[in-house]
Amino acid sequence: MVVTDEPAALDYLERVGYYRLSAYWYPFRHFEVIEDPKTGKPTTRALDEFQPGTQFVDAVRLYLFDKQLRLYVADALERIEISLRVDVAYLLGRRSPFAHIENTKAHFHPRFVSKPFSRSNPISRFDAWLNKYRGLVARSKEDFVRHYHRTHGDELPIWVAVEVMDFGAISQLLNMMHPRDQQAIADRYGVPDWKVFNSWVFSLSYLRNLVAHHSRLWNRNITSKPKLPQAGVLGWCDAFIEDEETRFKPFLLLAITRMLVKAVCPNTEWHQRVADHLDNFPEQHSSKQLTLSGMGVTEDWRAWW
Template structure:
């Protein structure tokens, strides 16, 4: 279909919101946010305050909800701003935690593989990787073997790197970086992919360091945290989004806090489970950390709204008993 929505100035954007029933108590401040943050980004935070109707989605009679160009009574511009600021701070907390996890995993991988060979990460042998994992198709859309796909990504990361240490090693030691240097150019996705090709015994050895005794669970956790890292890095809305990468959970009773999520399937598609996984890994890395306490305090400060539609932490998939174990 042809796109027919016209460009609008910032004042026109604000007038459009007001015409749809949004209350603007401070026009200067609202215009400032539109100019600095943008209509489209903020729209993700006022979207839940719109009115919705139930419609028939297809000829089979399936029903769906459709957003109307009208806000719930009492909805204020500041309601969306407060949600945006809450989400922004949430991402900042997670950026801190995910950095700790990423760096710790770099050490784990370089220590384990480096003991066998300084260049184990580019040597696709049974001594370093499980042939079934390294040789399988990378994805449904990419039939290239997983190791070849990973190696291509790694080579590109090295090529793009502007770090002084990369130039130093190339100048003084040759083209191939040893694993303990190479890990420093890996992003979270590459780390997750490298981990997924290891022998199960090696995956389990690393997982055990983080208090997880099922390597398949831990592997899925890293994959999900890679997805979370991308959301954080790209400043994407996080607090109430549906998660496309559903992490596995251990068997009942293995990790106590996981049991609540086993009993409630819906929460496994929401971000709070990823926050709980992050908490577990950070506490295993830094036993004396107060990161999880700071995050809990932030969650407890979820903003109140003027709108007649009230939002709360349930939109994150939060467990009812989370304060008991957090």
């Protein structure tokens, strides 16, 4: 790998770190196909050589592109998260101020809340969520929480409780709510299937964790694959339905974010800023040219974005 400006390269290594930057020069390495000694199946191995022409600045530009992308995503997810808090608080709170801690059929789907949290943890999903929620309340340093405890008692009503919940807690609470409430919230965002919407929120919770921990985003494989509606229901989803591989890439999550943030803020220009950013994907000196396809960008994206 060619270093054209050694002081600048050292500066980036000192500020950003070798390991973090290595994720952005990794795609420029040579790879070979070998046989996995355990499975006997072919697998790829990265070699300690780079494609001809690869420069250190190629990795830096990708890093800066990814950093700005995460900032855009964080901005949108903040709006979506706050909006979901209001939606959940309104639907549960109109029936009971403390609906979120009342495991009843009026608030929650009994089959959802009674399912074990995991194979290794037989506690019910509701009880696991309740333990998480109480931990968030106990750790909260917010003045409004201490004031409410002093003035009204130990239990926070739902419209206060949602303010201490993180995206993950909101996602899990939504997942347990009665389907009629889940559908009512999904309708507000223009999603006709509450199960699809539920999976979208769960995937955005995963995305929120990536962004919060400053993890590489632009070309990673997504472990939380969102569900999609039937073909023709939401036109922009069709290209992802037809190409299974794109459903494991971050561009689908960006597209979901776009739809939801436009429902929250109809006059937003967030999607345009992101489109401009994608159009400015950094050029590279390397003979191996990386493109937006590494993000799972569909060929028709400009037509509906």
